[in-house]
Amino acid sequence: MILLAKDHTMPTPSTLLLWYMVLAVLASLVYVSTSDLKWANFLSFILPAGDDKFKALFQKMMVIAFPLLVGWFVYSGTVPGTASPVELRIQHPTLLQEFEKLENPFANADEATKRKCIEEGKHLYQQNCRPCHGSKADGNGPFANAFRLRPINFTDPGTIATVVENFAFWRIKEGGPGLPAVSTPWDSAMPAWKDVLTDTQIWKIIMGEYVTAGVQSRQREEMEH
Template sequence: MKIIIILGIFLTSIANAGEHQIPTAPQKYLDMQNPIVKMDEQLLKITSRLYKRKCSKCHGKKGDGKGYHAENIEIKPAAFSIPDYMLNRKDGQLFWIMMNGSDDTEMVSVGPGTDIGLSEQQMWELITYLRKEFTK
């Protein structure tokens, strides 16, 4: 009996891990427009550096979700470079996750007032950078 219960818990946890989906942002965020439409070379460089310092250990240098820290975490980082991934995400979705983090995952909020402390402007720049660099 005990074994069945333990097996049950084990199987459910596997199923749940497989089922995790990144939560969808509230409509208010999905409707947001990214104010950063164009970035010059200089700003791209700065933003690329910011990405490497703050994001790539999880999301990977190539945006494939395979940063060196990704191995250690159960719920894996989003892989921006999966074909069509960026095409299917709205900027407001990406912005919301960066602003609020994703509960029960290692994606913490990175916005104003947090440890990382990015400005809203920097978050939009990162989103434009992710699109430019990793869309496939």
């Protein structure tokens, strides 16, 4: 929350928690070995307790618990698992009617203005979207592995290149909570950004996002009369 200047917590990958625990144990061992006195106190704590029955009981519990804990981690990491049946998942839900007629306010701007908006959008994308969607918009952000379904790879021509810009605007603004009830579960961890970003910022992010991914949005079809 502090590093990303967010008012909500961010998902934490399990590998990050594992490395944190490993480093915490190593740091503790380094600390107790900084002096002979600390090392002696540490050894007196883990070595046989003599007549201290409480300490002896605690040491026996540690001796039993530690190998059991290691064994559980090894077992859980190597045991073959069973996956649930693949569920039908619609990648692009139907655009809500209230967003159908929206247009990018910078679509008809001059080239200098468009370039400025794209650069601002790239900056906003890196600031807000990179943790999940990756700096290259390829779905390989530092938090990507924390999700059951990884963030979509925008560089794939079958993703955002197949939707119009107002569809992307809807998905960013309303996020997973704004998805329709039809065809659930969507399994979308996308937060709603409407309370964090302005509409202008979202449009700029969309412009920068498409350029970062190296794709173009789908153009609207002309209505036949």
